[in-house]
Amino acid sequence: MPAWYEIIRVGKVPYGKGVFAIRTITAGETIGKVTGKVIDDPEYTSTYCIDLGDGVKSLEPRGPFRYLNHCCEPNAKLFLHETVYEDGTPGPTEVTVEALCTIEPEEEVRIDYAWDIVGAIPCLCGASQCRGWIVDPEQLPKLLKKQKKLTERDKAPQKSK
Template sequence: MVKFPKLPSPVKQVNPFCEIRRSPIHGMGVFASRTIRKGTRIIEYVGELIDKEESNRRGLDLFEESKKTGGASVYIFDLNETHDLDGNKSYNDARLINHSCEPNAEMVNEDDQLWLFALREILPGEEITFDYGYDIEHFLDHPCRCGTDECVGFIVSREQWPKLKRTLRKRSGKKSTKTA
């Protein structure tokens, strides 16, 4: 049985399954407060319903902020063809769930409601994570800190890992030819 390190008391109990604590991955995280069985609906991702135009505007604003400050968190999820969900709200505890290259949960859209489901059994004290599914286009802007054995170093959806690995090989090859 895997033992997870004893962490300080939870900052906030979210629901019967999870609580918020400081995360070794990044900032605050969401942790299992009890065993969560595979397939369990853990938490809903909630927020403000916005149209695609507003979503793009907010995304561009966050990008500009990140260029100035070096960081800006994006909590916007694609919901359907016409709307997105901006989860950057204090009442949305699910916004604190971190990315992992070996996630133990996944976000599922059920009739325009976003729910996090357990991909496998999650043990008490284990950080709950999912694959953010970021596109490879701006991978350098999103370093990954999950620290898992499979970590590819960037927050990029698993489906794009082969392309990312080819890109990284090409970049390292170009660097080595310049220094030779």
């Protein structure tokens, strides 16, 4: 596997940093392995942390992949890989970034954060299929319903005392 810096670079985007391809990345290609600090706390949350799938541990990524931005039509995805030590005991879960389609040089590499409804924030990714929210697509209908209720409540005439 080539080193990440032969494939991508960290660059500026209007609201911070992003990850950009420096050469053509083919669909299915592994862009790199996400490294960082494993946090063993189910309550832990941050903008960048990656749920390691067991409901307890999460990975707080280091650069460059810390700077992967969200897009509702992503061109890359995170994959979790179980590992085992030589003696057969389970090892740490590894996370890789893989291309979902061909990514052209200088194109931003983005993933779908698919956040839980609890952490959902409005999305400005600009994709034609943008969901309007950074949220798990499966939870979007629930979120929109909740938002509609909130808007209706705000519009309701105030009761005078």
